[in-house]
Amino acid sequence: MDYGQVVANGLMIGAVYACIAVGFSLVWGVLNVINMMHGSFIMLGGYLTFFAWLHLKVSPIVSVVPVAVILFVLGYLIQYLMINRVVTQPVLTTLTLTFGLDMILYNFMNLWFTATPRRVALDLGRLDLGGVVLPLDRVVAMILALVLTGLLYAVMRTSRIGRAIVAVRMDRDAAALMGIRVNQVYAITFGIGALMAGACGALVAVVFPITTSVTGLFLGKAFVICVIGGLGSVPGALVGGLALGLIEAFAGFWFSPQTAILTGFLIMLVLLVVRPTGLVGRRGYE
Amino acid sequence: MKRLPYVAFVLWFLLLAAVPFIASNYFVKIATFLAMYAALALSWNFIGGYTGYPSFATAAFFGLGAYTGALLQNAGMWVGLAWACAAIVVTVFAALIGFAILRMRGHYFAIGSIALVEALMLVASIAADLTGGGEGLNVKIMPGGPNYIGRVFLYTMLGIMLAAFITTVLVDRGRLGFGLRCIQQNEDAADMVGIDTRRYKTAAFALSAVFCGAIGAAYASWVAYISPTDSFSILLTLKVPVMVLLGGPGTVLGPIVGSAAFVMMEETIWARYLDYHQAVLGLVIVLLIFFLPGGLLRIFTRRRVAA
Secondary structure, eight states: OOHHHHHHHHHHHHHHHHHHHHHHHHHHHHHOOOOTTHHHHHHHHHHHHHHHHHHSOOOHHHHHHHHHHHHHHHHHHHHHHTGGGGTTSOHHHHHHHHHHHHHHHHHHHHHHHOSOOBOOOOOOOEEEETTEEEEHHHHHHHHHHHHHHHHHHHHHHHSHHHHHHHHHHHOHHHHHHTTOOHHHHHHHHHHHHHHHHHHHHHHHHHHSOBOGGGHHHHHHHHHHHHHHHOTTOHHHHHHHHHHHHHHHHHHHHHSOHHHHHHHHHHHHHHHHHHOTTTTTOOOOOO | OTTHHHHHHHHHHHHHHHHHHHSOHHHHHHHHHHHHHHHHHHHHIIIIIISOOOOOOHHHHHHHHHHHHHHHHHTTOOHHHHHHHHHHHHHHHHHHHHHHHTTSOHHHHHHHHHHHHHHHHHHHHHOHHHHOGGGOEEOOOOSSHHHHHHHHHHHHHHHHHHHHHHHHHHHHHSHHHHHHHHHHHOHHHHHHTTOOHHHHHHHHHHHHHHHHHHHHHHHHHHHSEEOHHHHTOHHHHHHHHHHHHHHOTTSSSHHHHHHHHHHHHIIIIITSOGGGHHHHHHHHHHHHHHHOTTOHHHHHHHHHHHO
């Protein structure tokens, strides 16, 4: 395996990583809440996609839409009914709350779906580009991930709700004075975060086996990407995701898959100390 | 009224110490867990309660202590000395790491401390030559039979709990506690009035590690087998702050009350619902956040004010 293949693998996974982190980063940046449920949301999206594919023969490319809608409603309700009540409190409170909610969600997913790894096998074949082999299901996942990330960027920049979210992120009080219903915006933002996680779950189901035991792994990746790329911006999450994809591909190539994950965490710890605003810096959802 | 926490602690300590003489080995085990979690909660209280830093590094210290103690013991070191060495290693580690990551505040610190647990767990899995990797590590079983061993570990954990409590009282009354409370209320202002915030925070972080290290090492000898996922358990790293929040953060008695309430709930209520163990724990956390902000002790103080 030569370096071209390693880079290609890294970029394909990296695009999915970017999509994983972008919703997490949005929630953290706007609500100032670390959503510990993000990994479970991704897996929930993955399971819904898998069962739609298994029982109803719906292709993941189609089911990504209803899955995203379901997750949006779930996220909206969780924020509107619960997290909004403590959203202004210190990080310990909000983080512990989402951790507690995650334990409930995780427990039920484990009971209903069991920990058996499952995977949507699309068998689309592969693309050979002069020695660099690209499995087509991964290419599809990468393109969908980039499209979703791009869509979120467009929504943030152009739509009314996108501008409202950016306004709340910049100055909550001023936004409220301008007539923005902050609690509503928070709920929608959290819903969008869950939506992105659910949509990613659909992509992940195509690329990796899905099982409840990897929720923490995906959550960890979201942490690392947010710190590498910088908080609360779509381009930051994209840079961070692609960077992590490449880092893991090379570390996995030179050492071992476990070392690849460790490398991600170590780079994150160093960056936290040296440059907490990330590589792209804190710019907001402009 | 000011002496109440100390009286309550002494009574609690004596009750736990008396358990082997009045109850079966099952209760000795629970008493050992009560002492262990009380000491872990008291430790977390230094950084999380007094200083107000959302640390989730408890499992990192616990696990590092467990592995250090186990490896030293397997290399032939006397048990007690291995525990002491583990405590020292973990404290030095915490001081060094703390010096770096305590520059971050709020969310970044929380994430950094969780990453610490994950990174150490991966190191323990990868360094299989030393730690046995994912298969885990066996520790020599102490000779003397179950009754004797049960007592040894109960009194070890009680000793660590006592040490942690005395340290808490000293910090609470002393200059360090005052400085840490200032940092909790407003770090910039604390810095402005001349508190060396970095030194104080590092001291609090190291204090929150020393007893965790000793407990981890003692735990490894107690259960005689450790693995990366058990030692660096994300669940443990959450449970301990929850206990303190349940009792009342930033108080002397809060961690004791919280850990006692938590362990007893764990043993009586949700040990019966094994399938829903995590969900019930999650539900307790959610209810705690919504209905008991400030912890159990707050209920009593509130009433006193009202009366």
